[in-house]
Amino acid sequence: MTEQKEIKILLVDDDPVFRRAIGKYLSKYPAFEVFEAPDGEEGFRAAKEIQPDLIISDYYMPKIDGIEFCRKVKGDPALSSAIFILLTVEKEVSHKIKGLEQGADDYIEKSTSATVLMSKVKAFLRIKHLQNELQEEKEKLADANALLEKNFKELTSILLKIIDFRVPGAADRAWEAKEATEYICARLGIRNSEKKKIIFAALLHEIGKVGLPDHLVNKNKNVITMEEQVAFNQYPVIGSMITSTISGFKDAANAVYYQYENYDGSGQPESLLGEEIPVGARILRVIVLYEELIKEGKSAEDIILELKLAVNKALDPEMASHFIDFLIEKDASQSANKQRIKLDELQPGMVIAEDIYSSSGLKLLPKGVTLQERILQVITERNRRDPIIGAIYILKIE
Numbered sequence: 001m002t003e004q005k006e007i008k009i010l011l012v013d014d015d016p017v018f019r020r021a022i023g024k025y026l027s028k029y030p031a032f033e034v035f036e037a038p039d040g041e042e043g044f045r046a047a048k049e050i051q052p053d054l055i056i057s058d059y060y061m062p063k064i065d066g067i068e069f070c071r072k073v074k075g076d077p078a079l080s081s082a083i084f085i086l087l088t089v090e091k092e093v094s095h096k097i098k099g100l101e102q103g104a105d106d107y108i109e110k111s112t113s114a115t116v117l118m119s120k121v122k123a124f125l126r127i128k129h130l131q132n133e134l135q136e137e138k139e140k141l142a143d144a145n146a147l148l149e150k151n152f153k154e155l156t157s158i159l160l161k162i163i164d165f166r167v168p169g170a171a172d173r174a175w176e177a178k179e180a181t182e183y184i185c186a187r188l189g190i191r192n193s194e195k196k197k198i199i200f201a202a203l204l205h206e207i208g209k210v211g212l213p214d215h216l217v218n219k220n221k222n223v224i225t226m227e228e229q230v231a232f233n234q235y236p237v238i239g240s241m242i243t244s245t246i247s248g249f250k251d252a253a254n255a256v257y258y259q260y261e262n263y264d265g266s267g268q269p270e271s272l273l274g275e276e277i278p279v280g281a282r283i284l285r286v287i288v289l290y291e292e293l294i295k296e297g298k299s300a301e302d303i304i305l306e307l308k309l310a311v312n313k314a315l316d317p318e319m320a321s322h323f324i325d326f327l328i329e330k331d332a333s334q335s336a337n338k339q340r341i342k343l344d345e346l347q348p349g350m351v352i353a354e355d356i357y358s359s360s361g362l363k364l365l366p367k368g369v370t371l372q373e374r375i376l377q378v379i380t381e382r383n384r385r386d387p388i389i390g391a392i393y394i395l396k397i398e
Contacts, residue, residue, distance in 0.1 A: 012042075167218065266314075
C-alpha cells in the first residue's frame with residue numbers, strides 16, 4: 001500500500017486464536033492500525049470510537065452476530081462508508097445474500113488463505129481511497145456552491161436596494177412578487193433550476209425603471225400619454241439587458257423582457273401569443289397587472305374580479321388561477337389580524353397593515369409602520385392635494 005496516513009482496520013471475531021493470527025498478519029503492514037473486538041456488541045462500540053476504514057467480522061458471534069453488526073454499522077451515518085467484509089464457514093448462497101442485503105461489501109470464507117484475504121483487503125482499500133477522494137471533492141464543490149449562492153443573494157440584495165432608491169416601493173413589490181412566483185412555480189411543478197431563474201426575474205422585474213424619467217417611475221402603463229409610453233416601454237428592455245449580463249440567467253432576462261406580452265397576442269414588444277410567451281413572462285404578466293391594480297387603489301375583491309376579467313386576454317388562465325389562489329390564501333391568513341379604518345380614525349401607535357398609496361401612485365406609507373403624530377399630520381396634509389386611494393388597513397389591537 002502507498003497510503004500516506006494510517007488505515008484503521010477493525011477485526012471482530014469471538015475466536016481469540018483466529019483473531020490474533022489475522023491481526024498479527026495484518027499488522028505486518030506499516031500503514032495498517034489493527035483493532036480487535038470479541039463480538040458484534042463490542043465491535044460496534046469500538047467502531048463508534050475509532051471510525052475504522054475497514055471492518056472484518058465473523059458471521060456467527062454471541063450477543064450480536066455479524067449480520068446484525070453489519071446492519072448497525074451501515075445504518076450509522078458516521079460509519080456507513082466503512083468497508084465491511086464478512087468471514088464465514090458457510091457456503092450457502094442464501095447466507096451470503098442475506099449479508100449483502102444488510103450492506104456487506106464482500107464475503108470471504110474462513111478457510112481462505114491469508115494472502116488472498118490481504119489481496120481482498122488491499123483491493124477494497126483502494127476503493128475506499130477513491131470514495132474518500134470523491135467525498136472530499138463533493139464537500140469542496142458543496143462549499144463552492146454555497147459561497148456562490150451566498151454571493152448571488154448578496155448581489156440580488158444590492159440590486160434591490162439600488163432599485164428601491166430610484167423606484168420607491170420596488171423592493172417591497174419585489175419580495176411579494178418572489179413569494180407569489182414561488183407559489184405558482186410549486187403549483188406548476190417547475191423544476192428548481194428553472195424556478196430559480198423565474199424567481200430572479202420576479203425580484204428584478206422593475207430594475208429597468210432605473211432608466212425612466214422621475215415622473216414615470218411609479219406610474220401605471222395604462223394612465224400615461226402616448227408620448228410617455230415610448231419611454232415607459234423601454235424599461236423591460238433595459239431590465240433584460242441588465243439581467244442578461246449574469247451568466248446562466250438568459251431565461252430570467254427573457255421573462256423581464258416579455259413581461260408585457262398578453263396571452264391573446266395584443267401585448268408588447270413582439271405580440272407573442274399564448275405559450276409562445278415564456279412561462280416566466282406569463283407569471284410576471286399577472287404580477288405586473290396586480291401591482292397596477294394595487295396602485296389604482298382597488299379593493300381585494302375588485303382586484304380578483306379584474307384579474308378574472310383579464311383571463312385569456314392579458315393573462316394566461318392557468319397563471320391567473322394560481323395567482324388568485326395565492327391572493328386568497330394570503331388574505332385568509334392575514335385578514336384575521338387586520339381591520340379597515342378611515343383616515344380620520346387613525347391614531348398614533350396604530351400599525352399599518354397594507355401599503356397606503358396616493359392617487360398619483362406614490363406610496364405614502366409601507367405596511368408595518370407604526371404611526372406617530374408627525375406621520376399623521378404629513379399624510380393628512382398630503383391627502384388634501386393628492387388623495388389616498390383604496391382602503392386603509394391597520395393591524396388589530398389585541
